[in-house]
Amino acid sequence: MEVKPLAAFVFLAAVIAICPAEAERLYFPQINNMSWDEARTYCQVCFKELVSVTPDNSAVLVEILNNDSWIGMRKKLGGPMDWSRWSDNTSLVFQNWYPRSPDPNNTEDTCVKLLSFGAWLEDNCNSLLPSICYEDRFYGMLNISNIRTTSVTLQWTAGPGNISYYRVTYLSNSSDVTALTYDIHDLVPGTQYQFNVYPVKCGRDLNSENASAYTQPEMVTQLSVTDISTTWAFLVWTKPEGNSSDYRVTVSSDSFAQNLVFKNCSANISTLQPGTNYTFTVTALVEDRSIEGVNTSVSNTTYPAAVTNFSVSHFNSTSIELNWAKPEGIINGYNILVTEYNSSTFLKSIRLSESSTNTSITDLNPGLSYFFNITTFSGNLVSLSKNITKATISGPVTFHDHHHPNFLSAFPAESQGSVMMIRADQVSLSP
Known part of the structure; x- marks a missing residue:
């Protein structure tokens, strides 16, 4: 039978959606001529199935079609009646038959080919024709x-x-x-x-x-604290093998933790507490922070701070009392060195607990100047020193009063300018 492309008998639905909501359907015209059964087997092996025509894909199929081709419709596919089920087991909901097709008088099992202009026509299933396979786009994970x-x-x-x-x-x-x-x-x-x-x-x-x-960054190497003070520390390290975008430095002590990020292989860590042991942990990072390198750590202790307001609160001929204010941070105690100022003779060393804020230096000699040096210590670390010089009050001094030959005048050690007068003939003086 000669088939003519009669537009009056061809219905092509407007394409609103090419694929179902659950999958994106793809179509693959096959140019090799095969029987309907061979074409179906090939589609099942290499794709999913022979194509099923719907209102949504009919226009698309016509656009990609160059020859009459097998589609997935056959008279007897196990449906409730002839021509009721597609080869992918979906029900027939759309038809676009060529005029006088299918032939109601034909009792043989026949198959359907899609004509190049979109109409359907039954044909002998053993005819050798191109075909159209379909497959849902694969989305794996x-x-x-x-x-x-x-x-x-x-x-x-x-x-x-x-x-x-x-x-x-x-x-x-x-x-x-x-x-x-x-x-x-x-x-x-x-x-x-x-x-x-x-x-x-x-x-x-x-x-x-x-x-x-x-990939995971490598760990940094040669991490060290190259300089440290009472409130800051300077770290350096070597860039790890491979790549890294920047570095996280975690600063931690018994009661403190802070994360900082640096681009270069060094870091100046400030606002630390004096006399405190810190652990500095450096980790190489990648741009999106999805993974980080193995940690590298080093520990060090800031120097203790020096005392403040170091002063003399009281003194006499044999003692001097010292006062100071406890510094910020952690200290274990104080060291005080006492030296005779003029001769630089070392006299004594005094160690006090961290709770002390004053002490009295005794057994000094009257009328001498003394040099006092105070430092704090935390473990083996010693602070900068604070110094003060102070003289004790002179002892009693006697002499003859030329205006009163029979009297001696004496200045007591702690007098405020008053003078005692005693008769010389009433006092026995040692030679």
Whole structure:
């Protein structure tokens, strides 16, 4: 029968959605001539099934069609009646038959071909024709685990149907594997990689499963505290092998923790407390903070602070009392050194507990100047010193009063300018 493209008998629905909400449907015209059964088997092996025509895809199929082609409709496919079910087991809800087709008088099992202009026409199932296969776009999931400095493990979703193998690619590397997992080695630490896994079916790449990840940065090396004071510390370290975007420095003590981020391989850590032991931990980071390197730590103690308001509160001929204010931070106690000022003779060393804020220096000689040096200590660390010089009051001095020959005048050690007068003939003086 001669088939003419009669527009009056062809209904093509407007395409609003090419694919169902749950999947994106793809269509693959096959140019090889096969029987309907051969075409269906090929579609099932290499795709999903012979195409089913719907109002949503009819216009699309006409656009890609160059020849009359088999579709997934056959008279007897197990439906409740002839021509009621598609080969993918979906019910017939749309028809676009060529005039006087199908032939109601034909009792043979016949198949349907889609004419190049969109109409349906039954034909002998053994006729050799091109065909149209379909497949839902594959959306798998690629998972990256066991991320280390130079290796990762990939795991992915199995592709649909008979997958020949999976092609795993990253950078310019490509490997064909049949399993659903693959270990990749010899990567660069701290580097972002894009991984793609293509299920290969009948020599055709399906939609790839994709994921990206950073490898773990290496740990920094040669971390050290090169300088430290009462309130700051300066750290340096060596850049790790591979890549890293910046570094997190964690500063911690028994009662304090703080995270800081630095771009370069050094850090000046300020606002520390005097006399406190700190642990400085440096970690290499990647740009998106998805993974971090192994920690490297070093500990050190800030110097204790010096006392403030060091002064003399009271003194006499044999003692001097010292006062001071306790400094900020942690100290274990105080060291006071006493030296005779004029001769630089060291006299004594006094160690006091951290709760002390004053002390009396006794057994001094009248009328001498003394040099006092005070430092705080925390463990083996000693603060800067504070110094003060003070003289004791002179002792009694006697002499003859030339205006009163029979009297001696005496200045008591703690007098405020008053004078005692005694008769010389009433006092026995030692030679």
